Amino acid sequence: MRLLILGGTEFVGRAVTEAALTRGWEITVFHRGRHAPPPGVAELLGDRTEENGLAALAGVAEPGDGTYTWDLVVDTWSGAPSAVRDAARLLSGRAARYAYVSSRSVYDYPAPAGLPEDGPLVEGASPDADGDVPYAQAKLGGELAVQDAFGDRALMARAGLIIGPWENVGRLPWWLTRIARGGPVLAPGTPDLDLQYIDVRDLAEWLLDASGKGLHGPYNLVSRSGHTTMGGLLNACVRTTGSDAELRWTDTERILAAGVEPWTDLPVWLPPGELYDTLHQGDVSRAYATGLHCRPVEETVADTWAWLCAIGGTAPQRADRPLKGVDPVTEAKLLAG
Numbered sequence: 267m268r269l270l271i272l273g274g275t276e277f278v279g280r281a282v283t284e285a286a287l288t289r290g291w292e293i294t295v296f297h298r299g300r301h302a303p304p305p306g307v308a309e310l311l312g313d314r315t316e317e318n319g320l321a322a323l324a325g326v327a328e329p330g331d332g333t334y335t336w337d338l339v340v341d342t343w344s345g346a347p348s349a350v351r352d353a354a355r356l357l358s359g360r361a362a363r364y365a366y367v368s369s370r371s372v373y374d375y376p377a378p379a380g381l382p383e384d385g386p387l388v389e390g391a392s393p394d395a396d397g398d399v400p401y402a403q404a405k406l407g408g409e410l411a412v413q414d415a416f417g418d419r420a421l422m423a424r425a426g427l428i429i430g431p432w433e434n435v436g437r438l439p440w441w442l443t444r445i446a447r448g449g450p451v452l453a454p455g456t457p458d459l460d461l462q463y464i465d466v467r468d469l470a471e472w473l474l475d476a477s478g479k480g481l482h483g484p485y486n487l488v489s490r491s492g493h494t495t496m497g498g499l500l501n502a503c504v505r506t507t508g509s510d511a512e513l514r515w516t517d518t519e520r521i522l523a524a525g526v527e528p529w530t531d532l533p534v535w536l537p538p539g540e541l542y543d544t545l546h547q548g549d550v551s552r553a554y555a556t557g558l559h560c561r562p563v564e565e566t567v568a569d570t571w572a573w574l575c576a577i578g579g580t581a582p583q584r585a586d587r588p589l590k591g592v593d594p595v596t597e598a599k600l601l602a603g
């Protein structure tokens with residue numbers, strides 16, 4: 267297989283690159299040159315946000331004989347949809363299939379528990395939108411752009427919460443770092459709260475498999491709800507780091523009254539309610555029916571910790587995402603009761 271990855275050097279793109287390398291695929295990475303791709307891939311440099319930023323891709327001749335230069339394009343873009351539109355239009359005659367890593371944020375909020383792929387979508391999305399576009403509209407606009415250019419050759423992976431090695435958002439790395447420090451740790455709500463997430467490597471493997479099978483259209487791509495629990499995740503962090511951390515499970519009402527924000531101050535966690543149903547209770551039966559496999563939480567946590575230690579203990583951080591984690595003073599006050 268000949269694969270073109272738009273990105274390919276960080277988190278999801280990196281996981282797709284690594285998975286394809288393991289399969290022996292021929293890989294071309296189109297990126298801005300800010301991070302080195304894994305060894306063994308070809309590089310094309312360009313910034314799709316700039317004028318003529320796709321020149322390196324445009325310079326690859328379109329076969330014009332009914333064949334394609336690439337069997338598959340994978341795109342993880344989360345900014346203005348016009349960037350996806352321009353790339354998809356350019357590549358429609360050069361690539362057989364286009365897989366876009368979208369998001370379950372494309373559903374109209376609040377999304378009820380058990381919502382499948384044909385649920386109502388957010389309004390106001392356009393493939394032509396440029397500039398500063400809200401995340402949900404940006405992702406749906408990206409889907410529309412890919413569909414316009416590729417039709418039934420387009421696959422949209424509506425990912426949920428993504429964790430695992432190479433994470434540059436700060437969710438699991440924050441919990442691992444905090445728990446590794448040891449001592450009493452503020453643990454939110456109850457340990458039996460079901461979670462729904464996907465290991466970035468499982469996302470990558472499914473994406474490559476699904477594209478090879480010719481699947482198209484949208485798929486909710488995340489584990490079944492209850493694949494693990496909040497307690498399962500945090501206890502795995504304690505065991506993996508080998509720290510003396512003591513998880514102090516604290517009532518949701520006390521946490522919220524202290525001004526602590528779920529999801530950002532305490533990553534991954536959401537108290538039961540509309541947002542919890544939206545992000546931790548989606549219908550994923552369609553993806554599982556096509557072969558989605560989600561590894562145990564212990565493996566995700568252990569491999570993320572090993573990666574974090576290998577790079578010196580500090581995870582990379584995307585500039586367009588807020589820092590995660592409750593401040594130590596607030597945590598200490600809540601722990602003191």
